[in-house]
Amino acid sequence: MSARELHNRPCGGRYGDIVQSIGNTPIVELKRLSPKPGVRLWAKLESHNPTGSVKDRVARALIEDAEEKGAIASGQVILEPTSGNTGISLGMLCKLKGYPLKVVMPDNVTPERTQLLQMWGAEIIYSEGSKGSNGAVELALEMAAADSRYYMPYQYGNEANPLAHYNGTAVEILEELDNDVSAFVAGLGTGGTLMGNGRRLKEVLGDAVKIVAAEPMQGEPVQGLRSLDDGFIPPIIDLSLLDRKIFVTNSDAIVWTRRLLDEEGIFAGVSSGAIARVAARIAGELDEGNVVFVVADDGWKYLSSGVYTRPLEEIENLESTLWW
Amino acid sequence: MPTIKIPPVLRASVGGEREVEAAGANVREVLRALVAAHPATESQLFGGDGELNRYVNVYLNDEDVRVLDGLDTTVAPSDSLVILPAMAGG
Numbered sequence A: 001m002s003a004r005e006l007h008n009r010p011c012g013g014r015y016g017d018i019v020q021s022i023g024n025t026p027i028v029e030l031k032r033l034s035p036k037p038g039v040r041l042w043a044k045l046e047s048h049n050p051t052g053s054v055k056d057r058v059a060r061a062l063i064e065d066a067e068e069k070g071a072i073a074s075g076q077v078i079l080e081p082t083s084g085n086t087g088i089s090l091g092m093l094c095k096l097k098g099y100p101l102k103v104v105m106p107d108n109v110t111p112e113r114t115q116l117l118q119m120w121g122a123e124i125i126y127s128e129g130s131k132g133s134n135g136a137v138e139l140a141l142e143m144a145a146a147d148s149r150y151y152m153p154y155q156y157g158n159e160a161n162p163l164a165h166y167n168g169t170a171v172e173i174l175e176e177l178d179n180d181v182s183a184f185v186a187g188l189g190t191g192g193t194l195m196g197n198g199r200r201l202k203e204v205l206g207d208a209v210k211i212v213a214a215e216p217m218q219g220e221p222v223q224g225l226r227s228l229d230d231g232f233i234p235p236i237i238d239l240s241l242l243d244r245k246i247f248v249t250n251s252d253a254i255v256w257t258r259r260l261l262d263e264e265g266i267f268a269g270v271s272s273g274a275i276a277r278v279a280a281r282i283a284g285e286l287d288e289g290n291v292v293f294v295v296a297d298d299g300w301k302y303l304s305s306g307v308y309t310r311p312l313e314e315i316e317n318l319e320s321t322l323w324w
Numbered sequence B: 001m002p003t004i005k006i007p008p009v010l011r012a013s014v015g016g017e018r019e020v021e022a023a024g025a026n027v028r029e030v031l032r033a034l035v036a037a038h039p040a041t042e043s044q045l046f047g048g049d050g051e052l053n054r055y056v057n058v059y060l061n062d063e064d065v066r067v068l069d070g071l072d073t074t075v076a077p078s079d080s081l082v083i084l085p086a087m088a089g090g
Helices: A055-068 A085-097 A111-119 A129-146 A160-176 A192-208 A250-264 A270-285 A300-305 B008-014 B027-037 B039-045
Strands: A027-029 A039-045 A077-081 A101-106 A123-127 A183-187 A210-216 A244-248 A289-295 B003-005 B019-021 B056-060 B080-085
Touching: A027 A160, A039 A160, A039 A270, A055 A085, A055 A160, A077 A085, A077 A129, A085 A101, A085 A111, A101 A111, A101 A129, A111 A123, A111 A300, A123 A129, A160 A192, A183 A192, A183 A270, A192 A210, A210 A270, A244 A250, A244 A270, A250 A270, A270 A289, B003 B027, B008 B039, B027 B039, B027 B056, B027 B080
Parallel strands: A039 A289, A077 A101, A101 A123, A183 A210, A183 A289, A210 A244, B003 B080
Antiparallel strands: A027 A039, B003 B019, B056 B080
16 A cells, blocks of 8 residues: 655654654644534644643743743752643653752642653642632742742743744644634633734734634632632733633533544543534634634543543533643 | 522622522623622622622623623623633643
8 A cells, every 4th residue: 555645744843852843733624523514623733742732832932931031940940830731741841851840730630630740750739629720820829939949930921821822833823724714712721822822813814813712611619719809810811812702611511522532533631622612613603714723632631530431420520620 | 581690609698599680781780780689799790990800700691791892791681691700720
């Protein structure tokens, strides 16, 4: 059997090390999930990054930014709040570059996140799960203020985060789709993916492109705040850049995570199911064009939860697990 | 009449209810009707300038009203408003 003709160059690229191979992810059309023939639905597979999530781009940008500014040198302790993926990506970067890493992470994430962080040699400090990522941010800020040995990249307030997408993800999308994008859909966590891609896409395409945020409808067990004033909006978020902002329940997110798997063969994490659901809805509102959404991570670190194999009603801790 | 879904953090201010009804043709009117019935919610929902508190997200069904028309967003009797604290991920 002859080799299939190669349409893309480079074929995944040739790199000097694993860090350089971050990005340049595939974009895949989802014909079965597209609700209309004239609208093409595309998944940008950030799950193909080395540690399996979009956060590899962010972690590299955060560390390189700190190095360029002379803020860190080998041996510097890095401290960062995370719901998991940024910590795992920093774990890889810090291990390779010789920075001891501490992450502050809510205690109600899937156990695979703990294993992966330990695998990369990170020290984990758990925050109260009922406060979600807000609790991790609060605790990490307290720790950083109390101990000058820490350098905190602070993905929530560091422009290197959106710039990783402005100079990376968005450029790749525009190139692959020949500057023809009607809507871009991504999850809202730190805001980095939406802000960086949103800015670049709007600069190139103007209002012809709609920037759409999908966000989790937090389960009640993770709304353990004392008052609404304990809410947190990452400083890098500029809501004026968003055309739509839509929440998705955990149940719907899991239904669509399964649809990605069953109908398109995409093995993605739970937030990507939510993002796909919103992308399909936006696609249904258009008559034609390309709708791109970000598959933020792969499914490996959710296997123990049973989301891919158990009936929805048998998934334990559906509402008390922090999936994003 | 529109319904409002109350987050756990606000329930003590509405007598423990998870969901309440409040009349109004836009988000401002519906939330003001909620405040009139349950005055303890006012300081959590609104700032001194009468705008939504920064860390409160209000959704018309499932869309954030801040990226619609804010407090002026039209509400139909069959609609549901959802109040949630702003939460991060990452």
